[in-house]
Amino acid sequence: MKDNTNDNKAASCLPGGLMPAEQWTLPQTSVRRSLKDAIRHALTQLQAGVSQAEEPFESMDELPELSAAQQRRLAPEPDYAHQAEAIACSLKQARSSGSLSREVVCLVAPPFSGMQQALTRFSEPEQPGSIQSSDETWRVIAPPETLCFDDQEASKWWDRQDLSRPWVIPELADFWLRSLSGLALIRELFRRIANGDSGVGIVGCSSWCWRYWGHYLENAQMSPWTPAPMDADRLGAWFTYLASGSGRSTIVARMTGDGLYVLPLAEADDAENSKSRKKRKYSTFLRDLAATSRGNPGVALAIWQRSLRARPDDDAKLEETDDKTDKQSQAADCWVVPLGRLSLPSMPQSKESVTGFVLHGLLLHNGLDMASLEAVTGVSTYELSLVLSRLKRAELVACDPLDQRWQVTPIGYPTVRRHLQSWGFPLDQF
Amino acid sequence: MFEDLGVKDAFASITGQALLKAILVVVIASLITVAVQKVLPRVAEKLGGKPRLYLLASVPLLRLLIIFATIVIVVPILVEPSFENMVAIFGALALALGFAFKDYANSLIAGIVTLYEMPYRPGDWIEVGGQYGEVRAIGTRAAEIVTPDDTVVIIPHNKLWNSLIANGNDGTDNLMCVADFHLEANHDVGRVRELLRDVAFTSPRTKTWQPVLVIVFNKPWGMHYRLKAYPFDPKEQFQFISELTARGSAELARQGVKFVSVPVSVG
Numbered sequence: 014m015k016d017n018t019n020d021n022k023a024a025s026c027l028p029g030g031l032m033p034a035e036q037w038t039l040p041q042t043s044v045r046r047s048l049k050d051a052i053r054h055a056l057t058q059l060q061a062g063v064s065q066a067e068e069p070f071e072s073m074d075e076l077p078e079l080s081a082a083q084q085r086r087l088a089p090e091p092d093y094a095h096q097a098e099a100i101a102c103s104l105k106q107a108r109s110s111g112s113l114s115r116e117v118v119c120l121v122a123p124p125f126s127g128m129q130q131a132l133t134r135f136s137e138p139e140q141p142g143s144i145q146s147s148d149e150t151w152r153v154i155a156p157p158e159t160l161c162f163d164d165q166e167a168s169k170w171w172d173r174q175d176l177s178r179p180w181v182i183p184e185l186a187d188f189w190l191r192s193l194s195g196l197a198l199i200r201e202l203f204r205r206i207a208n209g210d211s212g213v214g215i216v217g218c219s220s221w222c223w224r225y226w227g228h229y230l231e232n233a234q235m236s237p238w239t240p241a242p243m244d245a246d247r248l249g250a251w252f253t254y255l256a257s258g259s260g261r262s263t264i265v266a267r268m269t270g271d272g273l274y275v276l277p278l279a280e281a282d283d284a285e286n287s288k289s290r291k292k293r294k295y296s297t298f299l300r301d302l303a304a305t306s307r308g309n310p311g312v313a314l315a316i317w318q319r320s321l322r323a324r325p326d327d328d329a330k331l332e333e334t335d336d337k338t339d340k341q342s343q344a345a346d347c348w349v350v351p352l353g354r355l356s357l358p359s360m361p362q363s364k365e366s367v368t369g370f371v372l373h374g375l376l377l378h379n380g381l382d383m384a385s386l387e388a389v390t391g392v393s394t395y396e397l398s399l400v401l402s403r404l405k406r407a408e409l410v411a412c413d414p415l416d417q418r419w420q421v422t423p424i425g426y427p428t429v430r431r432h433l434q435s436w437g438f439p440l441d442q443f
Numbered sequence: 444m445f446e447d448l449g450v451k452d453a454f455a456s457i458t459g460q461a462l463l464k465a466i467l468v469v470v471i472a473s474l475i476t477v478a479v480q481k482v483l484p485r486v487a488e489k490l491g492g493k494p495r496l497y498l499l500a501s502v503p504l505l506r507l508l509i510i511f512a513t514i515v516i517v518v519p520i521l522v523e524p525s526f527e528n529m530v531a532i533f534g535a536l537a538l539a540l541g542f543a544f545k546d547y548a549n550s551l552i553a554g555i556v557t558l559y560e561m562p563y564r565p566g567d568w569i570e571v572g573g574q575y576g577e578v579r580a581i582g583t584r585a586a587e588i589v590t591p592d593d594t595v596v597i598i599p600h601n602k603l604w605n606s607l608i609a610n611g612n613d614g615t616d617n618l619m620c621v622a623d624f625h626l627e628a629n630h631d632v633g634r635v636r637e638l639l640r641d642v643a644f645t646s647p648r649t650k651t652w653q654p655v656l657v658i659v660f661n662k663p664w665g666m667h668y669r670l671k672a673y674p675f676d677p678k679e680q681f682q683f684i685s686e687l688t689a690r691g692s693a694e695l696a697r698q699g700v701k702f703v704s705v706p707v708s709v710g
Contacts, residue, residue, distance in 0.1 A: 055490065191645050193638075193694055228651040229644055366679060370647040390647050391686070435494060437616050437675040439651045 025254040026091060027099035029241025031107065034121050037443060040244040042304030043297070049353070050305070054431055079321050079347075087256050087264060087347050088318045091310075096127055097134035104215075107238070116213045117206045119237040123220045123443040124376060125311025125423040126240055132183035132217040151215075152180045156187040160195050160385075167197035171205060176212040186222035186379035191389045199226060203233055220441035221376040228439070239443070242308025245299035249278040251310065252317060268296045269322060269348045275299060301352050305427060307443060315423035320355055322348040358408040358425040360432045363400065367392055369436045371400050372421060372429050375410065376441075380420035457521050465517045472513040479505050480580065484565070499565035500614060503581040507558045546601070550584040553600035557581060561614065562603060568611035568618055568677055571598050577678075591681055611677070617653060618677040622687035624668040627701040632659060635668065635700060642691045643672040648683045650675050665703045 079087060100120070107113035122128035135151040154174055162170060174180070182188070189199045203226070205211040218226075223237065243251065253276055256264040266276040273296035298320075306313035323346075360368070370390040375381055378389065383401075387394050401419060404410040409425035412418070421429050434440055480502060487498035522528045558581075563569045567578045569588060574596045576588035585599045602608070612618040624639065636657040643655045653673040660667040670691065674683035692702070 055494070191647070193641055193645055193690075196641060196645070225651055366648075366676070369675070374647065435490070437650065439675075 025250060026095045027103060027240060028243065028247035028250050030103040031100065031120070031238045032241050033112070034237045034239040034442070037239050037242055040242050040300075040303035040308045042300060046301050046304060054435075077322065079318065079323055083323050083347075084318055084321075086258075087323070088252065088314065088321055089255055089258075090314075091127055091255060093127055093130040094134045096131040100128075100131055101135075104238075113238070115236065116209070117211055117216060118214075119216045119218060119223075119235045121218050121220050121223045121237040121239050123307070123309045123441060124379065124421065124426060125309060125315070127311060128217045128240070129184040129219075129379070132181050132215060135181045135183075135215070150179075152178060154180050154182050157198075160188065160190045160198065161192070162194065162197040164197050164201065167201040170198065171201050176205075176210075176214065178212070180212065180214040182214070182216045184379055185216055185218035185226075186377065189222075189378070190385055191225075191374065191377060195388075196229075200230075203230055203235075206235070207233065219376070219379045220443045222379065224439065224441045225377055240310075242443075243303055243306070243310050243313055244308065245297075245303050246278065248299050248303050248310075248313055248317075249276060252276060252314075253278070255314075265346050266321070266349050267346075268298060269350050270354075271296075273298075275349050296349075298349055298352065305352060307427070307430075309426070309443070311423045312426050316352070316355070316357070319357075319424060320350045320352070322350060358422070358428055360409065360428055361403045361407045363403060366436075367396060367400055368404070369433060369438055371397065371404070372409070373433055373438045375419055375421050376429070376433075380413070380418040382417050382419070386419065461520050465520045468513060468516050468520070472509050476506050476509050479509070484580070487566075495566065500561075502565055503558050507555070549601045549604075550599045553603045554581070554583050554585075557586070557600055557603060562608050563610055564614050566612075566677075567614060568680070570609040570611075571602055571606055574598070616677055617650070617673055618680055619653075619671055619673055620680050620684050620687070622670045622684050622691060624670065624688075624691055624695065625665060625703050626668065626695065627665045627703050628661075630666075630700045632666065634698075635659075635666075635695065638694055638698065639668060639670045639691055642687055642694060643670055646672075646683065646686055646690070648674045648679050648686060664705075 104113065104118060120128055120132070133153060136153040152175060157170060185199065185202075188202070189195050202211070202216075206216075218237070220239075227233070241247070252266075253264060256276075264276050265274075267274055274293050275296050275298045279293075279295050302313055302316060302320075306316060367390075370392060371386065374386055374389045378385070381389065383394060383397060386392075386397055390397070392400070401410060401412075405412070407425070408422055409429055410419050411422050413420065430440065483498055483502050483505075487495040490498065518524055518529075518532075522532065557563065563578050563581075563586065565578050565580060568576070569578060571588075574588065574590060576590040576594075576596060579587045579589050579595070581587075585597045588596050588598060590596060626635070636659060639657045640655055643649050644651060649655065650673040654671070656669075656671040658669040658671065660669075670687055672683075672687070674680055695702075
């Protein structure tokens with residue numbers, strides 16, 4: 014019984030579970046949508062030199078964006094502890110079915126998938142129901158302060174790590190720098206994994222970093238696993254799960270323009286077996302969102318948060334709902350702005366190569382501070398600060414005030430990826 | 444002779460109105476061609492990357508289509524398109540071109556051949572007759588390339604018949620660059636190859652999904668290494684080679700591997 018509950022929770026917070034990376038496919042979209050996106054991208058590039066005023070996001074809708082309280086209620090950030098449980102559960106299933114037999118499993122996910130945050134939770138005592146032996150706790154291996162090592166130093170560093178009990182690396186991209194002395198740690202880790210003397214472990218890795226190392230170590234066959242892509246149904250189920258919190262309420266979301274339903278999903282409605290609900294017409298918003306975000310949950314959530322609208326007086330209503338007991342469930346209404354009317358961040362016009370180096374460097378390393386970015390790109394600090402401030406104004410990058418690391422924003426990721434592709438930079442596979 | 448060919452009969456039916464119409468069509472076609480040649484390259488520069496190459500390559504193809512469409516429209520306006528008339532007109536045209544404008548016609552025909560054989564397209568990096576540069580435009584008679592020193596070189600298309608044309612990227616954005624290192628012997632060759640490979644892989648300009656190769660030759664004076672890799676944009680090739688050379692040299696010096704130098708004789 015408890016297993017069933019856990020399985021349901023896992024299915025909700027990690028829809029589709031994990032799958033071998035080579036089976037991953039891009040969520041499908043309509044030809045009309047693809048053409049619209051391509052034309053919009055081309056026009057954005059052409060207009061970049063003409064008008065430079067539209068860098069900050071501008072809402073085209075009359076209804077106000079969600080307040081912080083509304084966002085926490087309707088589209089909150091996921092609980093990564095649950096996601097960690099779901100990952101553990103999925104890995105356990107894969108092992109028991111025989112589709113996963115390696116001692117060290119590599120989990121590759123595009124940026125903002127929440128994989129790193131979830132794997133970090135693996136070391137917490139109640140996490141997770143363990144993959145192989147329930148009495149073992151997982152040890153998180155943190156990266157060293159400095160990443161510049163030669164081969165001997167890297168070998169010594171790994172010797173100091175306890176690999177005899179299950180270990181987890183939440184993000185492999187934190188273990189290297191794209192410089193001559195910054196490759197040794199990962200090279201040594203892969204050597205040990207290939208030799209089979211690294212024990213049981215999980216390596217979480219950003220898809221960009223993985224792609225790079227896939228090219229660098231062309232003969233390494235790691236058979237990575239990845240979260241299933243978020244198609245329309247999975248996105249709908251996930252957004253519903255996030256908004257439901259501990260299951261107190263359901264969410265009803267409708268398009269602002271034509272009133273078509275986005276949530277609840279059509280299947281959930283069918284289960285209710287209500288005639289009036291069967292007559293509902295549904296929007297293609299989730300399908301378009303899945304395609305725009307390339308099945309990436311973090312990006313989809315960021316766009317979802319941007320596209321949601323609620324009336325100002327709904328704030329009070331929502332707070333009341335939170336105060337009520339669990340039994341008094343209540344539907345929370347919100348409105349969704351069509352994707353075509355959202356002005357998502359666009360790329361400012363600047364020297365292509367420098368902007369590309371910066372954005373590509375940030376994605377390869379899952380975020381970098383200024384000094385490391387300078388080492389990786391070869392661009393001077395002065396020029397970097399100019400480029401980063403432009404990209405920040407355009408909402409494409411953001412700096413974490415705690416560790417001063419620059420990162421690409423989830424909302425800007427689709428634009429960044431598309432531009433890097435058209436500039437000829439190496440991309441990830443997702 | 445022209446009477447024998449039937450040209451006189453073919454053109455006998457041309458009226459002033461038809462002539463005006465034909466001139467109008469040719470003028471419009473010329474304007475469209477000029478517009479295509481001016482506008483598309485500008486749009487292509489804005490787009491960058493692969494779209495730029497595709498758009499640049501479409502310019503000569505569009506011009507060919509316009510020329511073809513113009514002929515198809517103009518000929519029936521001027522003469523009745525019967526078999527005899529066509530033979531007469533094209534026969535006379537061939538004679539005139541053959542005798543009066545032999546070289547010019549040679550280049551024109553070669554120009555048409557380049558449009559479908561595509562030995563070079565706008566955006567390609569080519570070397571013809573010792574001149575290396577990026578193809579900027581393909582005209583009716585000649586192609587224009589811009590050298591790395593920003594000099595425009597006009598290359599008549601008839602070079603196609605008897606010259607060797609080296610094309611670095613052949614319509615794609617994949618252009619292999621080579622950085623040479625001439626080193627003294629007596630060092631760990633395997634280590635140096637590994638190191639040079641890392642130099643390419645750690646350059647932000649490298650297309651990592653393309654092969655990165657380090658080739659080594661044993662020469663009487665020492666070892667000759669060739670580091671081969673692809674930059675993300677063919678336009679970056681000189682920056683790329685410079686960066687590989689500078690970083691490679693610095694690292695080799697740090698590892699204690701020495702470069703050979705040839706004595707220079709002055710005077």
